[in-house]
Amino acid sequence: MTEVVIAAGVRTPFTGRSRALGEVDEAQLAAAAVNEAARRAAWTPEAVILGSCIGPGGNVGRRAALAAGLGMQTPGWSVDAQCGSGMVAVQQGIAHVAVTGSAVCAGGVESPSTAPTRSLHGVPYARAPFTPEGYADPDMLEAADELARRRGISRQRQEHYALRSHELARHQVDLLAAERVSVPRTTGPTSAEQPDPVRDDDGPRPMAPQLLARFPTLRESPDLPRTGSPHNGATVTAATTARIADGAAALLLMPGSPHSGETAPPPAGPQWTVRSAVTVGGDPALPGEIPAAAIRRACQQAGLGVDDLAAVELVEAFSAQVLACLDDLGLAGGDEVDPRVNAAGGALALGHPWGASGAAVVVRLIHRLAAAPLGAYGVASCAIGGGMASALVLERTA
Template sequence: MPEVAVLAAGRSAFTGRSRAQAGRTDDQLAGPLLAGLTAAAGISSPERAVDGVILGSCTGPGGNVGRRAALAAGFGLDCPGWSVDAQCGSGMLAVQQAADRIRLDGGLIAAGGVESPSTAPERRIDGVAYRQAPMVPRGFPDPDLVHAAEDLARVRGITRQRQDALAERSHRLALEHADLLAAERLDGSGIADDGPRAVTARLLARFAPLVPEEPMGDGSQTEHALAGRPAAVERRSAPAQSRPGFGSVTPGNTARIADGAAALLLGPAPRGVDGQPARPHTLVRAGILAGGDPALPGAAPTGALRRLLRRAGIGLDRLGALEIVEAFSAQVLATLDDLDLADGERIDPRVNAAGGALALGHPWGASGAAVLVRLHHRLLACPPGTLGAAACAIGGGMAAAVLLQRGD
């Protein structure tokens, strides 16, 4: 069974919904990126080299974006492609599936995620548009994810000040690591990322909360999206009315919705030839998809990371780098508190050392792949053997995590 390596990893621009990439469909975002991956790996004839494409997405039009992107990338008519949906973990799950397939059959597979909220079709129930699909069956809590982040902050005692401080850290570190962010870009579009930006604690403090501190009494936090009443669907889809001075989750400490794609090219681990070292790469050592409480989906990465480390037989101290999708500051801080990686506003320097989604944006189905792209590039700057992990929370009460290692 071959060791599975990441041979190249990159992403497109991440731009806010209805902004610079508003006219680009999901295959138009992913196709050029996949072509860029093969070029970065030194593959001159991708139409004969790539054995498959797996892409995650959660709001696209359907029609199998994996296959559409494979064709758009010029991989040839014989290259199959398929798609997965695990919400924000879609791209990370696609990478895990690719690694499993390579262990069985070998070959080269491009895997990751793409999301184009700008071009996603409007979805309706009984003629009423809704924003978030149901993630659990009736009888289980199915909160709007903003409400879920607010609930998590309240249950864990995570203050607005800490959430804003994490957002400021994300932007600041991303600005400080502009070269790393530039190295991730393989789409060739020339479109600039929307972020990061120079933000301050004073600026972040000006944002009003997204939800009230106390429930409004209309069931909006637990009403199922398919309750059968149009009014209920409207409540689940629309932001709650904000009460000044209440709540802690704000637009400033929440990742903005973004259009974008991220992907990795995986294959058997390369070997040096004629005494020359192998092309720089990372190895996929383990992967986890874990369940948790659907009422607090932001808490699930803790369990996923712990299971990942147990499977690998290592402790947190062995990690040289850790990446977590920054959908909400509250969600990241809950995991860091659980793992003793945060002390108030001080964050372990191994965590999201070049910023994250709070600075760049959150293209849902691509974000799990985006943190793996970031982890890959961080590990390439480390000594051989260095380990790193990435994790993301998933709506419906799940989380995914992957362990990479710098190859020799």
């Protein structure tokens, strides 16, 4: 198999549902990231693989390839693995490059603002089932509250982690700007009437402990009073939950070394070599705790321990979910979090475009490793509704 490297990775701004990117079609949103990843890598991908979980269908991978101007000869396909869609798409891209030796663009996109309403027998519903009958299928908010209850993760600790995410993101302006590409707005029939493109995220926000303490919990235990205690009711609030957002992320994957019949030469610029990539299953009732197992498996396959990692990136769907994983990995204790973890904040500060977030943490990882020495390792991971998680380990090799 061919060694696979990441030659470039970018994301669009992340903006709240129905806000700055609210009128941008998901194919156009993804095309902005695909084009910029290809430009930075100075190479045209021969296929596009995109994750998306609530979009209108129609194969956003192919639509984005055409919208990006890659030509009718460039195939594209799509992946639905819920919040892990973008990372699983990247893993498919890695496998495709390893087998074919051709460069691909892989990532994810989500546009909740333009997603259609789904219905079954004429009745609208918020989401499709994640599991068949006979298995637990909790709402993700319910699962996060239950995970916090079982692990004894207090509301105060969740709020402290959320504050950390916002503060780190507010202080890493240059890193966040380096990973973004602007997106043209699509209002107005002519280019002369187009407003300025969207360049910035609409998070993070200034936060204070006193403000977070005022948020009500988002749900109540059906059997227990709402007290704010991890053992006597719900603890998850809007402040400790990632905002729904529109956004896209894409990475240019290439062969890392020449071989017979290869169509893409090794990249000449910075590169990050894929050392392992895994997707694992676990309890559908508690999907938020499974990334710890995925990270351990990915590190094991790469011949590493957690202590060998220079950077760790997790999708911050909920504070409780991240903290449970960090506790399992020995990367947190009380309010203290290992500084290698999400050092520029995460989805709690910037938003969570479901199908894109798994790819966005890989984009963040390569930009963080770009400032690390050659030979530095990092891992990215995300939880997946239905009881799964994905992770991959990268090494900075140029």
